Amino acid sequence: MEETMTRPGIAIDSLSDREKKVFFPTYERFSIGKVVSASGSYIYTENGDKYLDVIAGLGVNALGHSHPAVVKAVQEQVVSYMHLSNLYLQDVQVELAEKLSQLSGWSKVFFTNSGTEAVEGALKLARKYFSSADKTELIGVSNAFHGRTYGALSVMDKGKYRDGFGPFLEEAGSLIPYSEENLQKRVSAKTAAVIIEVIQGEGGIVEIPVPFVETLHRLQNKFGFLIIADEIQSGIGRTGKFFAYDHYGLQPDIVVCAKAIGGGLPLGAILSNETVASAFKPGMHGTTFGGNALACAAGLAVLTELENGLLDQVNTESEYLISRLYKLKAKYSETIKEIRGKGFMIGVELLKPAKEIHIALLEKKIITNVTANTVLRLLPPLIFNHENTDTFISEFDSVLTGV
Numbered sequence: 001m002e003e004t005m006t007r008p009g010i011a012i013d014s015l016s017d018r019e020k021k022v023f024f025p026t027y028e029r030f031s032i033g034k035v036v037s038a039s040g041s042y043i044y045t046e047n048g049d050k051y052l053d054v055i056a057g058l059g060v061n062a063l064g065h066s067h068p069a070v071v072k073a074v075q076e077q078v079v080s081y082m083h084l085s086n087l088y089l090q091d092v093q094v095e096l097a098e099k100l101s102q103l104s105g106w107s108k109v110f111f112t113n114s115g116t117e118a119v120e121g122a123l124k125l126a127r128k129y130f131s132s133a134d135k136t137e138l139i140g141v142s143n144a145f146h147g148r149t150y151g152a153l154s155v156m157d158k159g160k161y162r163d164g165f166g167p168f169l170e171e172a173g174s175l176i177p178y179s180e181e182n183l184q185k186r187v188s189a190k191t192a193a194v195i196i197e198v199i200q201g202e203g204g205i206v207e208i209p210v211p212f213v214e215t216l217h218r219l220q221n222k223f224g225f226l227i228i229a230d231e232i233q234s235g236i237g238r239t240g241k242f243f244a245y246d247h248y249g250l251q252p253d254i255v256v257c258a259k260a261i262g263g264g265l266p267l268g269a270i271l272s273n274e275t276v277a278s279a280f281k282p283g284m285h286g287t288t289f290g291g292n293a294l295a296c297a298a299g300l301a302v303l304t305e306l307e308n309g310l311l312d313q314v315n316t317e318s319e320y321l322i323s324r325l326y327k328l329k330a331k332y333s334e335t336i337k338e339i340r341g342k343g344f345m346i347g348v349e350l351l352k353p354a355k356e357i358h359i360a361l362l363e364k365k366i367i368t369n370v371t372a373n374t375v376l377r378l379l380p381p382l383i384f385n386h387e388n389t390d391t392f393i394s395e396f397d398s399v400l401t402g403v
């Protein structure tokens with residue numbers, strides 16, 4: 001096996017010869033050995049190692065790994081039926097849509113398989129909504145991440161995701177760089193929609209300032225465009241509210257979510273009110289797998305836990321984690337620059353590349369993630385508790401001592 005080593009024992013390019021032979025070279029994988037099982041906040045490997053998962057499959061495993069409610073729901077569904085397609089009524093899909101509507105306050109739902117598919121659908125919906133007016137422009141906010149498909153890439157600005165893939169959608173783009181002043185210059189009567197991630201996840205857990213949101217609403221009143229909130233990473237309870245936009249006074253017209261909503265199975269959703277949703281008529285938009293019965297069964301288990309008080313737990317437990325991180329920041333002010341985020345969507349900005357700390361944490365059997373080069377990203381499962389935090393902080397402390 002060819003490996004690139006940064007520290008003894010941890011391979012940053014550990015693709016086996018078999019993997020290298022068969023896969024597109026899109027991922028740099030981190031070696032944690034062969035995973036044999038995962039439960040709650042832990043992942044177990046063949047060698048008997050136990051890893052604390054502070055990234056939850058990139059924000060997906062809301063209830064942790066193999067939560068009994070998710071397992072039961074999927075097991076029960078799999079013996080009834082797995083897939084009927086969207087041409088037939090599926091009770092589990094209707095139940096999930098009703099619960100999502102009840103918890104979110106949005107009356108209309110369209111299920112997708114992924115985040116980027118939800119973004120594409122939302123951008124199409126905005127254009128369709130204004131199809132009889134001369135409003136076609138789609139605008140994103142600098143430093144955001146909305147996915148890897150062409151609509152999403154067209155409203156992003158980071159070269160890392162876009163370079164070499166152009167040309168992108170006409171009449172789409174991003175504020176470069178984002179500021180209230182640029183927003184005022186960029187939007188016009190031609191604008192159909194502005195898409196915004198109120199806490200930019202891939203961008204490094206960057207919170208959009210409230211005055212920017214206020215300017216956005218002022219300009220919306222003037223020009224009449226739609227606001228799309230990308231809650232794919234920040235939604236479904238991750239920040240301690242059902243949607244993160246509630247922390248910032250943003251009142252979107254369309255919301256997209258994914259990741260946590262499927263509790264580990266591929267699921268996303270577009271939400272809107274009745275008027276906006278009615279721009280789509282039968283046959284105008286669709287998906288084969290979106291809203292698949294198994295994914296909906298898992299999603300129903302996630303939303304039921306949220307309905308039954310999980311949000312309170314997220315608030316209490318995340319407050320504890322964040323307070324412990326602030327103590328580490330005070331102790332290691334030469335290494336930690338800033339703690340950002342809300343609830344269980346946290347960025348620890350370091351004064352050096354975060355990869356080194358990430359690798360050192362992996363050696364201590366702690367799984368985190370790096371974004372924006374210097375930011376250690378923490379997206380623990382929403383069931384993360386005091387004991388998990390204590391383990392994480394103690395290992396993080398010992399890694400920081402050695403830096």
Ligand SMILES: Cc1ncc(COP(=O)(O)O)c(C=O)c1O
Pocket residue numbers: 114115116117119145146147148197201202230231232233234258259
């Ligand atoms: C804010 C945001 N939007 C969109 C996406 C794309 O979602 P997916 O990878 O499911 O297509 C992501 C994924 O990380 C995301 O964080």
